[in-house]
Amino acid sequence: DIQMTQSPSVLSASVGDRVTLNCKASQNINKYLNWYQQKLGEAPKLLIYNTNNLQTGIPSRFSGSGSGTDFTLTISSLQPEDFATYFCFQHNSWPFTFGSGTKLEIK
Amino acid sequence: QIQLVQSGPELKKPGESVKISCKASGYTFTNYGMYWVKQAPGQGLQYMGWINTETGKPTYADDFKGRFVFFLETSASTAYLQINNLKNEDMATYFCAREGEKFGAFFDYWGQGVMVTVSS
Numbered sequence: 543d544i545q546m547t548q549s550p551s552v553l554s555a556s557v558g559d560r561v562t563l564n565c566k567a568s569q570n571i572n573k574y575l576n577w578y579q580q581k582l583g584e585a586p587k588l589l590i591y592n593t594n595n596l597q598t599g600i601p602s603r604f605s606g607s608g609s610g611t612d613f614t615l616t617i618s619s620l621q622p623e624d625f626a627t628y629f630c631f632q633h634n635s636w637p638f639t640f641g642s643g644t645k646l647e648i649k
Numbered sequence: 650q651i652q653l654v655q656s657g658p659e660l661k662k663p664g665e666s667v668k669i670s671c672k673a674s675g676y677t678f679t680n681y682g683m684y685w686v687k688q689a690p691g692q693g694l695q696y697m698g699w700i701n702t703e704t705g706k707p708t709y710a711d712d713f714k715g716r717f718v719f720f721l722e723t724s725a726s727t728a729y730l731q732i733n734n735l736k737n738e739d740m741a742t743y744f745c746a747r748e749g750e751k752f753g754a755f756f757d758y759w760g761q762g763v764m765v766t767v768s769s
Binding site: 637 | 749755
């Protein structure tokens with residue numbers, strides 16, 4: 543199975559900051575990497591699919607990049623509602639797998 | 650509007666079975682695969698597998714082969730997850746999620762999740 547490693551596990555930041563979350567795959571997953579945001583007690587929400595495609599309705603401050611094994615999610619200017627946990631997800635190879643998550647917390 | 654509405658929380662004893670439903674509305678049920686995701690308390694997301702809503706064929710990730718069953722009631726636009734012979738480690742929230750509208754946009758809609766508590 544492909545292992546997805548996210549870093550950091552916890553990131554402290556302030557409103558207005560630019561932040562970058564990382565996701566590394568144990569082998570090449572081409573561009574087949576998605577990002578999800580999950581707030582406490584809620585279902586996850588799709589933010590980005592296929593590395594850099596913004597899901598409908600997601601603010602443009604979210605962006606994704608990368609290819610192969612290394613990927614990033616960038617939030618250009620943190621808003622109060624962005625403090626949540628973020629998961630990456632590979633759908634290049636069966637079985638699909640999630641990363642362990644990055645918790646973005648208020649500094 | 651598109652919605653996935655899951656059944657309510659469950660409290661079960663080890664060895665019992667549980668059946669969780671996921672009712673879809675607002676779209677043609679058989680046009681999109683349905684996926685299942687597990688989240689243990691305070692933990693991350695674990696991909697369980699999916700069911701082809703057109704053919705009814707389920708596919709399970711390795712950790713979910715044997716006691717876990719995905720099935721459909723297509724006439725009711727509903728997918729089900731049944732867990733047999735419950736174990737303590739099955740205690741978790743289980744989400745259903747739809748295959749995406751666009752290629753690769755997996756899980757564009759989610760159910761609200763069902764918390765399954767396993768306790769003797």
